[in-house]
Amino acid sequence: MAGEPRPGVAGAVTGAGVAVAAVFKAACPDCRASFELAAGALRLAIGASDRTTFYSFTCPDCGSAVRKPAGERIVELLTGGGVRTLRLHITA
Ligand SMILES: [Zn+2]
Numbered sequence: 034m035a036g037e038p039r040p041g042v043a044g045a046v047t048g049a050g051v052a053v054a055a056v057f058k059a060a061c062p063d064c065r066a067s068f069e070l071a072a073g074a075l076r077l078a079i080g081a082s083d084r085t086t087f088y089s090f091t092c093p094d095c096g097s098a099v100r101k102p103a104g105e106r107i108v109e110l111l112t113g114g115g116v117r118t119l120r121l122h123i124t125a
């Protein structure tokens with residue numbers, strides 16, 4: 034009458050099916066709203082210099098397209114969080 038062990042519950046629930054939701058805090062310079070964005074809502078563009086490296090998103094409040102410079106740390110954070118990254122190769 035002893036309960037039999039339930040297979041799969043502890044062992045199987047790693048990896049697939051478990052969404053690791055990375056969210057990033059951002060703020061809109063237009064309407065001053067602050068919010069959290071999922072990785073899929075952000076885009077990162079890496080240029081040749083830090084002047085051309087920036088991330089962008091659309092404000093969920095006012096719909097404004099926001100673009101902000103991304104330093105090394107932010108780049109690391111965003112790429113690590115699964116944000117779509119665009120590499121710009123500019124030969125000037
Ligand atoms: Zn806004």
